[in-house]
Amino acid sequence: MSYCVNCGVELDRSAKECPLCNTPVINPRIAAGEGGTVAREAQEKHEAKGPFPGEKGQVETVNRQDLGILLSTVVLATAVTCGILNAFVFKGVLWSLTVIGACAILWVIMIPIVIYKEQSVYVSLLYDGVAVIIYLYMLTYLTGSKDWVWGLGAPITVLVTLIAELFTLCIRRLPRSFLTVALYLFTGLGLLCMGLEILIDRYLAEKIALSWSAVVLMVCVILDIAVITMLSRRRLRDEVRRRLHF
Numbered sequence: 001m002s003y004c005v006n007c008g009v010e011l012d013r014s015a016k017e018c019p020l021c022n023t024p025v026i027n028p029r030i031a032a033g034e035g036g037t038v039a040r041e042a043q044e045k046h047e048a049k050g051p052f053p054g055e056k057g058q059v060e061t062v063n064r065q066d067l068g069i070l071l072s073t074v075v076l077a078t079a080v081t082c083g084i085l086n087a088f089v090f091k092g093v094l095w096s097l098t099v100i101g102a103c104a105i106l107w108v109i110m111i112p113i114v115i116y117k118e119q120s121v122y123v124s125l126l127y128d129g130v131a132v133i134i135y136l137y138m139l140t141y142l143t144g145s146k147d148w149v150w151g152l153g154a155p156i157t158v159l160v161t162l163i164a165e166l167f168t169l170c171i172r173r174l175p176r177s178f179l180t181v182a183l184y185l186f187t188g189l190g191l192l193c194m195g196l197e198i199l200i201d202r203y204l205a206e207k208i209a210l211s212w213s214a215v216v217l218m219v220c221v222i223l224d225i226a227v228i229t230m231l232s233r234r235r236l237r238d239e240v241r242r243r244l245h246f
Contacts (some may be wrong), residue, residue, distance in 0.1 A: 001026070002016050004018040004020065004025075005022055005023065005026075006018065006021050006023040007020050007023070007122065009021075010055075011025060042112060045153065058167050060152065064115075064117065065115075066112055067114045068110070068114040068115040071107075071110055071114060072107060072110075072115070074105045075106055075107045075110075076103075076107075078099065078103050079092045079099065079100045079104070082096040082099040083096045083100060093142065093144060094141050095111045095137065095142070097138045097141055097142065098138075098139065098142070099246065100138070101134070101135035101138045101139070102135070104131055104134070104135065105128070105131045105132060105135055108128060108131040109128060111124065111127070112124040113174065121168055121172075122137040122165055122168065122169075125168065126161065126165075127156065127164050128161070129157050129160070131160030132151075132157045133153070133154050133157050136149050136153040136154065136157070137149055147187055148203075151203045152199060152200070152203045155199045156199055159192065159195045159196070163188050163191060163192050163195075165173055167184055167185070167186065167188045170184045171184065178241075179227050179230055179237065179240075180227075180231070182223075182227055183224055183227045183231070184228070186223045186224050187220065187224055188219055189216070189225075190216060190217040190219075190220030190221065191217075193212075193213040193216040193217060194210065194213040194214075194216075194217050197211070197212065197213035198210070198212065198213075234241055
C-alpha cells in the first residue's frame with residue numbers, strides 16, 4: 001500500500017501519478033538509472049507546472065448597448081412611476097418633477113459612458129449644462145417663481161459649464177502632468193469663485209463687491225505662481241516629484 005507524497009491519498013499499485021493532485025509516483029527502490037532519471041524529470045515538470053492551470057479563464061464582457069438599454073429602462077421606469085403616483089395618488093404638489101428632472105440629468109450623463117461612447121466630451125459637457133438648466137426650470141413649477149432661474153440658476157450653470165469646458169480643453173490640448181493639472185485646477189477654482197460672487201451680488205444687490213472670492217482668488221494665484229516656478233526649474237521640479245512620489 002502506497003500513498004501520495006504530496007496530498008496523502010492512497011494510490012493504486014499501477015498508478016503513474018496521483019489521481020487527485022497529479023503528482024508523479026516515484027518508486028524509491030529505483031536506482032539512479034534510466035527509470036530514476038525519467039521519474040526525476042516527471043517530478044521537475046510537475047513542480048514547474050504548479051498545482052493550478054496555466055491558462056486563465058476570461059469572462060465575457062457585458063455588451064455596452066445592452067447595459068445602456070438596461071439603465072435607460074430603469075431611469076425611464078423611475079420617472080414614469082413617479083409621474084403616475086403624483087397624478088393619481090399623491091396629488092396637490094408636482095413633486096414628481098424633481099425626480100423626473102433628476103432622471104433626465106442622469107440619462108444625459110450616461111450617454112457618453114454606456115450609450116454613445118464616440119460622443120465628444122465637449123458636447124457631453126454642453127448637454128449636461130443644458131439638462132441642468134431645464135431641470136432648474138422644471139423646479140419653478142414648485143417654487144412659483146422663474147426669476148431665480150434666469151437671474152441666478154442659469155448663469156451659474158453656464159459659468160460652471162464654461163469653466164469645465166476650458167479645464168477639459170487644457171488637459172486634452174496642453175502639456176499634462178501632475179503639476180500642470182494642478183495649475184489648471186487652481187486657476188479654474190479661482191475664476192469659478194470670483195464668477196459665483198459676481199453673479200450672486202448682481203442678483204441679490206445689483207452691486208458687485210468682491211469679498212470672499214478675492215481671498216480665494218489670491219490664494220489660487222499664489223499657488224499658481226508656486227506651480228509655475230516648479231515647472232520652470234527642472235531641478236526643483238524633479239526634487240518635488242521625488243519627495244511627493246509622483
